[in-house]
Amino acid sequence: MLVEKCPDKSYEPTNYEIKAYNKWVKADERARCYILASMANMLQHQHQSMITIYDMLESVKEIFREQNCVAKNTSMKAFFTTKMVEGTSVMEYVLKMLSLLNDLEILGAVIDKESQVEIVLQTLPDSFPQFCLNYNMNKMDLSLTKLLNELQAAESIIKQ
Template sequence: MAKCYILASISNVLYHQMQDVGLASDIMLSLKEMFAKQGRSTRQETMRQIYNTKMAKGTLVREHCLRMISNLNTLEVLGADDDGASQVDMILHSLPESFKEFKLNYNMSKKIYSLSELMNELVATKGILGTSSVDANMAEASTSQPKSKDKGVPGDQKVE
């Protein structure tokens, strides 16, 4: 039954080469030998992409994490043996300086995240960072405006 599924799912050229092979395990071994080198170069290219990826300014955290998770999943399918902690470290390495406190807290607390938990925490953190920077900008703007229009108080002049 497994042999039928394998033969049905491969290209016609491979089908004709493999139809006389007796066991499904022999077919799989033959296919692995044929495509192992291609998998190695693809794995190396995917690893290069992961290590060189940095979150671009203006990119949503969720989009960046999903792209990184997709690359990590591809790497896993290609036979790389990375544990969950290493994958989390790779994503954290790709984040900008604005996540420095998150990284520090992660390292100090020694919390273990799945990739989806990490993504949700980063989105929440970015929301907090975004809100606090907006609040800081609003506070700065409100303090730069004069609070009273009394002419007799020194230093309380309107600057245009």
């Protein structure tokens, strides 16, 4: 409700429209006070003259948009360039990749589940070619969690 612009007052509003408008104004004012109180002094000073929460949120989004872009690029690079080192635990590696994917999702990046699995498979060391071949030949459809379980089973066989 408050992430939208203030509803317009019509020329001859109905009682319902008046109540809805007054409710919106009261909620907006309360939220504005809470948000201003929780901001750092510099941001607080910049935003105290703004009339609505909507205006404040748009301003904050604009301020942090560039930082978000840099963070997303950094996380993308880490995700696409991370390779599992031969001899390390496949569980640790997949959990690291899941963490990077979680960071990317929080930053607004969208990578479909199939591509996530493919990227993890592409970054496995040379000791997993049989697993990758089996995955592709059987056209397996795995989530990252199921892939982790399968990779752990394969890892225990490879170690033997």
